[in-house]
Amino acid sequence: MSGNLAAILVRVFSGGRCSTSAVVWSLVGCLIMLHLYSLARQKDGVRGELHLGMSHHPQFRELEAVEEENIQMPPPRKRSPRAAKRRPKRPTTIIDEFLDENSQLRNMFFPDHKTAIDPMKDAGNDSSYYHPGRIWLDTDGNPIQAHGGGILFDQKSKTYYWYGEYKDGPTYHAHKKGAARVDIIGVGCYSSKDLWTWKNEGIVLAAEETKETHDLYKSNVLERPKVIYNDKTGKFVMWMHIDDSNYTKASVGVAVSDYPTGPFDYLYSKRPHDFESRDMTIFKDDDGVAYLIYSSDDNSELHVGPLTADYLDVSNVMRRILVGQHREAPALFKHQGTYYMITSGCTGWAPNEALAHAADSIMGPWETMGNPCVGGNKMFRLTTFFAQSTFVVPVPGFPGSYIFMADRWNPADLRDSRYVWLPLIVGGPADQPLDYNFGFPLWSRVSIYWHRKWKLPQGWSGLK
Numbered sequence: 376m377s378g379n380l381a382a383i384l385v386r387v388f389s390g391g392r393c394s395t396s397a398v399v400w401s402l403v404g405c406l407i408m409l410h411l412y413s414l415a416r417q418k419d420g421v422r423g424e425l426h427l428g429m430s431h432h433p434q435f436r437e438l439e440a441v442e443e444e445n446i447q448m449p450p451p452r453k454r455s456p457r458a459a460k461r462r463p464k465r466p467t468t469i470i471d472e473f474l475d476e477n478s479q480l481r482n483m484f485f486p487d488h489k490t491a492i493d494p495m496k497d498a499g500n501d502s503s504y505y506h507p508g509r510i511w512l513d514t515d516g517n518p519i520q521a522h523g524g525g526i527l528f529d530q531k532s533k534t535y536y537w538y539g540e541y542k543d544g545p546t547y548h549a550h551k552k553g554a555a556r557v558d559i560i561g562v563g564c565y566s567s568k569d570l571w572t573w574k575n576e577g578i579v580l581a582a583e584e585t586k587e588t589h590d591l592y593k594s595n596v597l598e599r600p601k602v603i604y605n606d607k608t609g610k611f612v613m614w615m616h617i618d619d620s621n622y623t624k625a626s627v628g629v630a631v632s633d634y635p636t637g638p639f640d641y642l643y644s645k646r647p648h649d650f651e652s653r654d655m656t657i658f659k660d661d662d663g664v665a666y667l668i669y670s671s672d673d674n675s676e677l678h679v680g681p682l683t684a685d686y687l688d689v690s691n692v693m694r695r696i697l698v699g700q701h702r703e704a705p706a707l708f709k710h711q712g713t714y715y716m717i718t719s720g721c722t723g724w725a726p727n728e729a730l731a732h733a734a735d736s737i738m739g740p741w742e743t744m745g746n747p748c749v750g751g752n753k754m755f756r757l758t759t760f761f762a763q764s765t766f767v768v769p770v771p772g773f774p775g776s777y778i779f780m781a782d783r784w785n786p787a788d789l790r791d792s793r794y795v796w797l798p799l800i801v802g803g804p805a806d807q808p809l810d811y812n813f814g815f816p817l818w819s820r821v822s823i824y825w826h827r828k829w830k831l832p833q834g835w836s837g838l839k
């Protein structure tokens with residue numbers, strides 16, 4: 376579209392015989408057409424109704440089918456006439472049901488152990504299928520404990536490592552109004568060749584049992600650990616959110632190991648660039664420069680800045696991005712030179728609407744493109760399929776195709792939080808007009824497709 380516009384303008388200007396008013400009117404006409412085109416693309420703004428099927432890979436087209444969900448709300452529960460008088464009744468929402476431990480819909484969000492995915496047993500027809508929300512067992516038959524996690528691909532061993540919060544302890548409230556929590560146990564690590572069968576490699580960074588002043592003392596907070604490999608130093612470097620039980624320390628922690636399976640040595644924590652840092656991630660770019668991205672200033676904005684060459688600290692360069700947008704849980708990826716990011720809103724363990732963002736430079740400016748979720752139903756799309764972003768893994772051999780990793784938190788029993796992995800495809804024009812481009816799309820559309828069950832396409836056979 377923009378190529379055609381350029382061609383028209385070149386012709387108009389090089390013609391010489393055109394009057395100025397003809398040029399101006401041509402320009403105005405072009406802009407109106409472009410604007411109408413982009414308006415036509417927007418439709419009603421809910422991505423679930425739009426289906427563009429834009430993957431570059433025929434193998435992924437099947438995953439772009441829109442899968443609808445039809446949830447019947449249970450009949451309202453009986454209340455005593457006195458209770459009804461005291462508090463007028465507000466209609467129950469599906470989020471209330473999700474958060475209610477006694478909801479009749481509980482099993483839909485948190486299916487029980489009978490339906491667990493067991494890669495050691497599900498060999499036949501169900502082999503390799505992801506079932507978002509079901510219990511997922513490791514090769515020892517235990518539920519995977521890698522919440523708020525991320526994945527590292529180790530080139531040497533051609534193995535994937537999944538790191539995350541090991542939360543297999545009781546959930547309690549440290550403060551009356553504080554968030555539900557589990558004491559720090561450590562960072563769990565799982566290895567896999569096929570991204571489906573995961574072997575428990577143990578706790579690679581453990582809680583501190585006795586020293587109360589230590590960052591990793593069990594009553595503190597360790598969240599969203601991410602690991603990258605430094606090609607220059609040959610070290611595996613872990614960054615994580617470190618906090619106290621009130622979330623007032625708002626810092627990042629750094630740990631390092633010679634091996635992907637640890638043990639990691641904990642180095643220190645700090646407030647990056649002297650700013651609060653809560654939800655965070657790190658991103659290693661193609662040129663080997665790595666970046667820290669964190670929610671700051673009461674989660675009202677994100678900050679991004681390069682790490683030092685050894686990845687053990689931040690440098691003093693930082694940019695504020697998505698200022699005033701109140702986003703967290705950032706998950707970054709790159710496609711054809713463009714940076715993309717999925718974020719969530721800030722509602723603690725309760726699910727909310729995801730947004731996709733894009734930028735030409737990782738340091739910004741970043742543009743918000745809209746909700747990437749497709750399928751399910753409106754509530755599914757407005758709650759990121761009842762989950763929160765944590766990481767995006769590229770599927771090797773299929774540029775533009777990714778796995779979106781999210782956590783379906785269970786605030787009543789955090790250890791029983793589930794994983795929601797879904798196909799994410801970059802392709803086709805974005806359907807949300809951006810601020811400064813007269814409303815026509817600049818970036819490719821990012822879509823996350825709901826599937827009750829799905830697997831990576833034929834042709835993906837783990838690692839070659």
Ligand code: GAL
Pocket residue numbers: 523554555598599654703704721722723724763
């Ligand atoms: C969320 C955040 C989680 C955890 C939780 C605690 O907003 O994304 O990582 O910190 O709050 O309530």
